[in-house]
Amino acid sequence: MSPSNTQLPPRNRGGESKQPKGLQKKKKKKKSAFKSFLKFLLVVIIVAVLGVAGYVGWVALKVDKTILDTGNDNPVAPEASAKVKPITMILLGTDYRPKTGTHLTDVMMIAAFNPDTKSATVVSIPRDTRIELDGKVSKANAYYPYFLGKEKKSGVSALDEMKTMFSKYLDVPIDYATVINFQGFSDVVDALGGVNVNISMDMCYKDNADGTDINLTKGPAELKGEDALGYVRYRKSSSGCKPRTKESDDFSRNMRQSEVLHSLIDQMQTLSGVAKLGKVIDAVDENMEIDMEQIQLKNVISTYWNISKDNVKFMPVTGNWKSPYVYIDNDELDQAKQALKDEIAGKSVNLKDQNASNLIP
Template sequence: MNTSKGSLPPRSNGQQRNNRQQPRPAASTTTKKKKTKKRGFFARLIRLLLVLLIVAIIAALGYAGYLYWKFDKGGFGVDQPVQAGQSASEKPLTMLLLGTDNRPKHPSNLTDVIMVAALNPETKSATVVSLPRDTYVELSGYKKTKINAFYARFKSKEKTSGILAEDEMKTMMSKYLDIKVDYATVLDFQGFRDIVDEFGGVDVNISENMCYTDSVDGTDINLKQGPAQLNGEKALDYVRYRKSNCSPETKPSDDFDRNKRQNEVLNSLISQMQSLGGVLKIGKVLDAVDDNLQSDIENAQIKSMIATYWNISKENVKFVPVTGTWRSPYVYINDKELEAAKKSLQDQIAGTSSGDAAASADTP
């Protein structure tokens, strides 16, 4: 009677409570499994990335060690210690950069490229002054002649004078630019070709068609206007081009245009060198220039320079080409531009360099 009805709750109400309280084991278990699986996948991915990062760091350190070994064993610098307080990481340095017109079919010590660079470790910046090869130099104690003839003259007198041509050039250029030149580096044409080739070429924008041939030394310049990627041989043609003997004749180029193109190629090489692919090619580049580069930089100093300036920004490298007036067979330098170039180098050394000194420079 009433006992059974009172002891058992109504069927319909019990079903509603059961529906509300009944757990859903199947659905809950599935969700947990999915979350666990998801977390496991990302955890493994993170671990993998960490392992790859560690391997990359070890490889980078190993490669850096390899480069250091190359400088110790190769013929790139001088096997002497750097004096205390004189390393590239501690003080500004200046360097004379010479590119000689030396080729297998045309041996020569004439310098087609004359640049002086000043580097400052505090500002992580550099100034590069380039001078036309035909610059007329009138300097006390030296013969009045083209600037590109001095290295060859000093080289021919090394045995009698007992003074290295590189040291003579540093002394002369220090006097000419009113700064102390610390080091000299000489690279011949073959070395230039090899460097460009090892880095995979350089990207430039050719302003005019260029055509010139010379059967005596094997020169065959034939470059078309417009953007181009040049290999070592073509890049050398690009920076060397002066005049045309072709038909139709192409527009001639003076020393000032050549300096601009040298700066453009150097700028492109900086980009190539700082890329990941460029970093991995440094070893081959060193092998390539071994027989075509001379320098009086100590091996330990080279290491310090790499560590200090490897990641220098292109925006912090100022190119200051000095121009003048061409009156055959010389270029008579513009005195104001020369003074501005001197000040630009001096400011860089002092760490007070600003854009003003190089305002007239045509930076690529």
């Protein structure tokens, strides 16, 4: 019975209470114990709230520190803020690791973000795509190290060169560029405790020169950093593998990249993922280069932090392999161009109802 019930008879109606005194004391103790429990519960709630508030504040400091170390301090006009204006970015994943020292871009994605629809479209380009630039023909993944080698002489940054080249290639303006190396990718996965994937086939590749050791078995798996890196990189088996495993083309790699990115989004948006955000920020800070303004990076984080994976549309562009290049399917390329333009224009909504083949479950 509730202690606030006002229908209880008064204690002294018509004289002395008929209840034994001992019973009265017992009831009083129960009431006191209940109040104590409420006080205890209130203290726990307050401590929990303060703890969360403190943690959020700590994360904000971490983000601020990372941004100060990563972005530039140029101003951003209010109308150009990512909070109100769609932005585009080229995302490059290089094979750089201390053991190799190389900068080939094995991952190339162009992303458009829209703040009104809280959605994004990501187009991935095969690393072996044949691209001709100023009379020079090369694989797409070779241009970033080529531009790096020219930076001092040309005075133009490799990131600016990549933005210019892919803006022409995809017929959309590219605002920003970011590069993250393989070590950073591996560290981010480890910071989140691994990613869940469904491995489509056995994969084995060993290379003593750079320490690569891919040994994955077909089926559902939770992969840690190095194994997740091997999963998205795997191309073919090596002589050190017995038995040898099937080869994988650029298009399958792009699908695996999308699968892992979706899994990372899932991980980040769990309670445990939020608790690991500090480690993720540290992993990114040490292994990423970005040409975005510091304040704009804050705008992006605050606007798209809780983006739903259902509102992230991946479009891997495919084509025909004819050694040593991939010749892109023009119809798919045109669809990718249009998808990026639609995202910028705010037309990319209700992504769940679109072609399911473009989404990784």
